[in-house]
Amino acid sequence: GEDVEQSLFLSVREGDSSVINCTYTDSSSTYLYWYxxxxxxxxxxxxxxxxxxxxxxxxxLTVLLNKKDKHLSLRIADTQTGDxxxxxxxxxxxxxxxxxxxxxxxxxxxx
Amino acid sequence: DVKVTQSSxxxxxxxxxxxxxxxxxxxxxxxxxxxxxxxxLGLRLIYFSYDVKxxxxxxxxxxxxxxxxxxxxxxxxxxxxxxxxxxMYLCASSAPSGSPHEQYFGPGTRLTVT
Numbered sequence: 001g002e003d004v005e006q007s008l009f010l011s012v013r014e015g016d017s018s019v020i021n022c023t024y025t026d027s028s029s030t031y032l033y034w035y036x037x038x039x040x041x042x043x044x045x046x047x048x049x050x051x052x053x054x055x056x057x058x059x060x061l062t063v064l065l066n067k068k069d070k071h072l073s074l075r076i077a078d079t080q081t082g083d084x085x086x087x088x089x090x091x092x093x094x095x096x097x098x099x100x101x102x103x104x105x106x107x108x109x110x111x
Numbered sequence: 112d113v114k115v116t117q118s119s120x121x122x123x124x125x126x127x128x129x130x131x132x133x134x135x136x137x138x139x140x141x142x143x144x145x146x147x148x149x150x151x152l153g154l155r156l157i158y159f160s161y162d163v164k165x166x167x168x169x170x171x172x173x174x175x176x177x178x179x180x181x182x183x184x185x186x187x188x189x190x191x192x193x194x195x196x197x198x199m200y201l202c203a204s205s206a207p208s209g210s211p212h213e214q215y216f217g218p219g220t221r222l223t224v225t
Contacts (some may be wrong), residue, residue, distance in 0.1 A: 004153075008151060031211045031212060031213075033211075033213060035216075040218075040219075041218055041219070042115075042201055042216035042217050042218045042219050043154075043201070043203075043214075043216040044216070045213045045214075045215075048211045048213060050211070088153065088154070090214075092212060098156065098159065098169075099144075099156075099205075099214055101146075101153045101154040102153055103151055103152060103153035104153050
């Protein structure tokens with residue numbers, strides 16, 4: 001399968017910005033996604049970006065895509081304790097709609 | 112709202128038992144997926160199905176089988192459960208067309224094999 005890599009942990013203080021990074025290998029991916037998983041729950045789609053875009057902003061969330069370096073990032077402004085969760089980066093392969101997920105980054109927000 | 116439900120949130124089974132995990136979606140999605148989630152390994156695809164009675168192996172199919180007799184239901188079967196199959200199992204569904212093709216996930220089943 002494709003390789004999608006993320007760091008495992010990130011710790012920030014409440015009110016700071018969080019930046020979660022992801023690298024992927026499939027240059028033909030059409031969509032890249034960020035999912036959020038709260039404790040004991042399944043994954044929920046947070047945001048996504050189409051591969052012909054460089055940036056997408058949605059309220060406190062900013063997604064940056066560098067296709068040349070195959071690097072995706074998620075910036076959360078004014079991070080709150082409710083943002084504590086595991087964040088997964090994912091890319092969608094062209095064939096049969098298979099998705100490849102990173103290992104997840106556990107975000108810990110300290111009050 | 113898309114809803115994906117899984118038959119159990121928590122399950123405890125003994126080594127050697129046959130285990131059935133059920134998943135149902137209500138959005139008429141063609142594609143359905145089974146993943147297992149382990150700490151530090153993220154989500155690994157076990158099997159997926161793109162139509163009734165159709166199935167494809169994912170990255171880690173060994174020890175598992177699946178059944179899709181109806182479009183809304185996708186079952187994961189552990190033929191003879193082993194302790195290394197203790198994990199969180201996540202079911203997902205998606206539509207093959209339309210933007211942005213995201214996957215919708217169920218709440219997960221935490222399976223413990225003793």
